[in-house]
Amino acid sequence: MENATRDTVVRLRAREILREMGRTLWYLRAILAGLLVLFVLLTLGMYHWGGPVETLNRTPSPMDETVYFCAITALTIGYGDVVPTSMFGRIDAVLLGLIGVVFTGLIVAAAVRGVQEAARLSGAEH
Numbered sequence: 869m870e871n872a873t874r875d876t877v878v879r880l881r882a883r884e885i886l887r888e889m890g891r892t893l894w895y896l897r898a899i900l901a902g903l904l905v906l907f908v909l910l911t912l913g914m915y916h917w918g919g920p921v922e923t924l925n926r927t928p929s930p931m932d933e934t935v936y937f938c939a940i941t942a943l944t945i946g947y948g949d950v951v952p953t954s955m956f957g958r959i960d961a962v963l964l965g966l967i968g969v970v971f972t973g974l975i976v977a978a979a980v981r982g983v984q985e986a987a988r989l990s991g992a993e994h
Contacts, residue, residue: 880986888989889982896974903971910964911938918957920950942968 893900911934914920920929920937929937929950937950941964952958 880983880990884986884989885979885982887982888985889978891985892978892981893975896978900971900974903967903974906967907938907942907964907971910960910967911935914938914952914957914960914964917954918960919953920957921953923949923951938964941965942971944968 914937915929915931915934918934920934921927922929922933933950940947941961944965952961
């Protein structure tokens with residue numbers, strides 16, 4: 869009698885995983901675009917009303933440093949070399965962090981779904 873619960877090894881190809889991940893990201897494009905627009909708006913708000921300053925010399929941050937600060941905050945790294953000084957800026961920084969967590973979560977979820985779908989499709993072929 870043959871073993872009915874035989875384990876099969878499924879080899880996944882990176883191309884299949886990336887294709888399925890890209891397909892998932894395409895379905896999420898409206899949400900991702902909305903998050904990107906919110907990031908840009910919050911970055912502009914931070915520059916104009918957030919009062920970002922460099923901690924080294926306490927001077928107002930130029931636009932490029934403000935974008936850097938917003939990106940580092942959205943990635944939840946937060947080096948602390950640029951900080952907001954107004955209440956609006958602090959609230960803005962919290963919102964940027966939340967947007968970053970959601971954006972990162974969606975990318976990771978799309979990657980996981982890509983692996984799952986590639987495995988399912990490879991399993992169906994064998």
